[in-house]
Structure formats: structure tokens, C-alpha cells
Amino acid sequence: MLDLFIRSDKQKDWLQKLRKLEAKYKNRAAEIDELAIFPKENIQELVDMGYPSVTLPANFGGEGLKVYDMVMLQETLASFDGSTALSIGWNLGVVGEIFETKSWTVKQLNFFAKEILNGALVNRAASEAQTGSPTRGGRPGTNAVRKNGAWVLTGRKTFTTMSPVLTYFLTSAWIEEEKMQGHFLLHKDLEGLSIEETWDVISMRGTGSHDLVLDGVTVDDSMLVERLDGPRGGKVNGWILHIPACYLGIAQAARDYAVHFSNHHAPNSLNGPISQLPNVQQLLGEIDLELIRARHLIYSVAAAYDDESRRGLIENELGVVKHTVTNSAINIVDKAMRIVGAKSLQRSNPLQRYYRDARAGLHNPPMDDMTIKKLALSAIEKDMAKKS
The missing domain is CATH 1.10.540.10 (Acyl-CoA dehydrogenase/oxidase, N-terminal domain)
Known part of the structure; x- marks a missing residue:
């Protein structure tokens, strides 16, 4: 495909x-x-x-x-x-x-x-237990205070994916004296910076998304790399498409496993593999229908984003891609498990891992409710603009 x-x-x-x-x-x-x-x-x-x-x-x-x-x-x-x-x-x-x-x-x-x-490897450290997803606009609980020409950061970040090997943490913090949010580039070896291994979930278990703990971390003024007057979520950022791309790949793996299984599993109640059964063919067809639809959507929006003349037109589409592809991935894995049957629940079977991993996508930004609300508000505002 x-x-x-x-x-x-x-x-x-x-x-x-x-x-x-x-x-x-x-x-x-x-x-x-x-x-x-x-x-x-x-x-x-x-x-x-x-x-x-x-x-x-x-x-x-x-x-x-x-x-x-x-x-x-x-x-x-x-x-x-x-x-x-x-x-x-x-x-x-x-x-x-x-x-x-x-x-x-x-x-x-x-x-x-x-x-x-x-x-060097980098990731943003923006989520916090008290504020939830940074895309919802919550003010960071992590604080940055200016002292002797440098910045001192104190706080805790959650869901810091790839933390075991990150070289840099691009960390959000509230700068009280400036009444705004700043992002600091923190090297892993800074004194007071540590990782607390808190990641214990059923999905994406290998991502090392532990807590980043900042205990009076002092960093040079040059490492204050971004100042924001509002939430970062307001910008059109096509690079978040790496998230649905991941879940699309998981869905593809589930599909391939189901197709291979249906072509090779031949119970003695049949004269051949289960791929000849109408109900199995129905599920396989529905799987490929979902995949084709999701894949065309993500690649068309990615192509539009890379075209700077069209980039400003797809702010809503980025959220739609994430919503559509993630939910399609969940449906695809579910259908694959229906084809394979109880064997898909065995811990040695990759489908049960795909099922758990695909669910994680629901909690990556932007969340489904935000995407739907944004579409509704956009439609309402455009209609009001016509009337005025």
C-alpha cells in the first residue's frame, strides 16, 4: 500500500x-x-x-x-x-x-x-500532573526564577517520552517576573536534573515516558530559547503528524498479521484456510478500507502542510488526521483480533500488543474532544463572518 x-x-x-x-x-x-x-x-x-x-x-x-x-x-x-x-x-x-x-x-x-x-536526542517536557496536556492551555507549575544572570528551574514533568536516552529536555516553565511561559533547553547532566522511573502502563510500555524532576536546576540565560504569550497549541504544527503516523504503522502490522493468519490457518472443519470464509473476507475488506482511507488522509494533509502556500488552510485538518487515523487504528486492530480469535489474546501474540498500543493514541495531543469542538467553532465562526 x-x-x-x-x-x-x-x-x-x-x-x-x-x-x-x-x-x-x-x-x-x-x-x-x-x-x-x-x-x-x-x-x-x-x-x-x-x-x-x-x-x-x-x-x-x-x-x-x-x-x-x-x-x-x-x-x-x-x-x-x-x-x-x-x-x-x-x-x-x-x-x-x-x-x-x-x-x-x-x-x-x-x-x-x-x-x-x-x-544528541531531544524531546519537549511540557506535561504536568496538575495542568494535564499542555495543548489545553494550563499554566506550567514548573517555575523559572532569574538569579545571578542565570535561570533556576524547579518542578516536575510527566510523560517525558524517551527520557532514558535524551540529551536535551526542552522544558516549559512559568516566568513569574515576565508573566509568561518560557522554554528552556536543559542538558541531561545539569545538577539537580533527574529522572524518576514512573512509567507503568499497559500501552507503549517501552517508551520510557518517566517523570523529569527539576530540583533547583541552574541554566545559562542563552538556554532560554522560547518565550510564549499563550499556549503552544495555537500554532499550526504539521510535525505532530508523527503521532498518527505511528498508529498507522501499528494498524498496518495488525492487518498484515491477520491476512497471513487467515491464509495459513486451516481448521479441519474446512477444506482450506479461513480466508475462504465470507465473514473473514468481510473483515479483511473493512480493514483495508479503513487503512486506505486513513493513509490517503494523512499523506494528503502532510503534502498540503509542506506546501507553504496551502499551510495556513489546514489548521483543522491536522487534528482531523490524528483523530481519524488513531480511531481507525483501534478499529483495524479490533477487526484483526476478531479474525484471529482467542489466539490473539495470547501474550505471545503481537495482536494483543498492537491492541494496547493503539489505545495510547487517544491520549496523545490533540484529544478527540478538542478536535471536534474546534471543527464546530470554526464552522460557526465562518458562518457568522458571512452574515456580518
């Missing part, structure tokens, strides 16, 4: 590189999930092949891949192992967004680009 969307030799080259990892990543996936182990070996292999810097612009030394390219590679990687894909996807998205918006100073961008090219 993916071949239809390949547009360049660079995409083909990177897909070929990633597909060489397929067997080993799939073999490791069960243990990663069972023991909730962060896939350090997988991430290091991706670092060694230069994957974390693919969304860094070419003029900064990277591959210069766009959102469309990222979606394709992340979907493929997620079909091997969801935890690995979601983890590294945050790095790709953050890097892509930073260098696209260019809200940092030139000096900061040059410094950061060199770090990424040298293998």
Missing part, C-alpha cells in the same frame, strides 16, 4: 535502510513490551545511521526531510515496533518544528544543529 505514496529516491533510500532493521526490531518488540524495557539498542542503531537528524534542514547539515517524508518513515518504523517509533518520532518532530519556525536565535540554532548531528 505504501508504494503508491513514494515520491523520491531519498524516500526510497531511507525506507530501504529502515527495512533492514525490520526483523531484529520485531524480534525485540515482545520483550520490550513484556518487561517494559526502553529500546536503547534500537534507538542507538537509529542514531548510528543518522536517523535523528533527517528532519534537520540541509543547510544545517541534515537530510532536510519534510513532514510528508517523516510520516512515511515513521509509519514504516512503527510497523516494526511502536515504542521505538513513537520515541524517536518526538525527536524528529521537535527538530523539524524548531528549524521550520526559526524562533530561536541564529546562534542557538547553529549550536543545536551541531548537537543533533553529533547524536
Whole structure:
């Protein structure tokens, strides 16, 4: 199915590189999930092949891949192992967004680009227990106080994906003296910065999304890289499409397993495999219908975002993609499990892992209720504008 969307030799080259990892990543996936182990070996292999810097612009030394390219590679990687894909996807998205918006100073961008090219990994640390998702506009409970020409940060962040191997934490904090939110680039070795291993969930168990604890962390003024007057969620950011791309890859893996199973499972009550049964064919057809619909949506919106002349027109579509693809992934895995039957519930069967991992997408931003509400408000406002 993916071949239809390949547009360049660079995409083909990177897909070929990633597909060489397929067997080993799939073999490791069960243990990663069972023991909730962060896939350090997988991430290091991706670092060694230069994957974390693919969304860094070419003029900064990277591959210069766009959102469309990222979606394709992340979907493929997620079909091997969801935890690995979601983890590294945050790095790709953050890097892509930073260098696209260019809200940092030139000096900061040059410094950061060199770090990424040298293998540094980054993710945003924005969620907190008291504020919930940062996209809902809650003020950070983490505080930044200016002292002796530097900043001192104190607080705790939750859901810090890939925390075991992150080099930098792009951390939100409230600057009381300026009455606004700031984002600080914190190196993992700063005194007072630690990771508390709190990640104990049933989905995406290998993402290492532990708590980041900041106990009077002092950082240079140059590491205050962003100031925000309002919530970050107000900006159109196509790089969040790495999230639905991940769940699309998981859905594809579930589909492939179900098709293979139906072609090879032949109970003695039949004269052949269960793929000849009308009810199985119905489910397989519904699965591919969902996949085709979801895939065309995500790639069309990604292509529109990469076209700067159309970017401002798809603010609602980004949320729609995440909503549609995530819910489709859940439906696809459910149908695959219906085909396979009780065997899909065995802990040794990958479908039960796909089922649990796909559910995690509901809680990645933006949430379904926000997407639906935004569509409604947009329709209402446009109609009112016509009347006025």
C-alpha cells in the first residue's frame, strides 16, 4: 500500500535502510513490551545511521526531510515496533518544528544543529500532573526564577517520552517576573536534573515516558530559547503528524498479521484456510478500507502542510488526521483480533500488543474532544463572518 505514496529516491533510500532493521526490531518488540524495557539498542542503531537528524534542514547539515517524508518513515518504523517509533518520532518532530519556525536565535540554532548531528536526542517536557496536556492551555507549575544572570528551574514533568536516552529536555516553565511561559533547553547532566522511573502502563510500555524532576536546576540565560504569550497549541504544527503516523504503522502490522493468519490457518472443519470464509473476507475488506482511507488522509494533509502556500488552510485538518487515523487504528486492530480469535489474546501474540498500543493514541495531543469542538467553532465562526 505504501508504494503508491513514494515520491523520491531519498524516500526510497531511507525506507530501504529502515527495512533492514525490520526483523531484529520485531524480534525485540515482545520483550520490550513484556518487561517494559526502553529500546536503547534500537534507538542507538537509529542514531548510528543518522536517523535523528533527517528532519534537520540541509543547510544545517541534515537530510532536510519534510513532514510528508517523516510520516512515511515513521509509519514504516512503527510497523516494526511502536515504542521505538513513537520515541524517536518526538525527536524528529521537535527538530523539524524548531528549524521550520526559526524562533530561536541564529546562534542557538547553529549550536543545536551541531548537537543533533553529533547524536544528541531531544524531546519537549511540557506535561504536568496538575495542568494535564499542555495543548489545553494550563499554566506550567514548573517555575523559572532569574538569579545571578542565570535561570533556576524547579518542578516536575510527566510523560517525558524517551527520557532514558535524551540529551536535551526542552522544558516549559512559568516566568513569574515576565508573566509568561518560557522554554528552556536543559542538558541531561545539569545538577539537580533527574529522572524518576514512573512509567507503568499497559500501552507503549517501552517508551520510557518517566517523570523529569527539576530540583533547583541552574541554566545559562542563552538556554532560554522560547518565550510564549499563550499556549503552544495555537500554532499550526504539521510535525505532530508523527503521532498518527505511528498508529498507522501499528494498524498496518495488525492487518498484515491477520491476512497471513487467515491464509495459513486451516481448521479441519474446512477444506482450506479461513480466508475462504465470507465473514473473514468481510473483515479483511473493512480493514483495508479503513487503512486506505486513513493513509490517503494523512499523506494528503502532510503534502498540503509542506506546501507553504496551502499551510495556513489546514489548521483543522491536522487534528482531523490524528483523530481519524488513531480511531481507525483501534478499529483495524479490533477487526484483526476478531479474525484471529482467542489466539490473539495470547501474550505471545503481537495482536494483543498492537491492541494496547493503539489505545495510547487517544491520549496523545490533540484529544478527540478538542478536535471536534474546534471543527464546530470554526464552522460557526465562518458562518457568522458571512452574515456580518
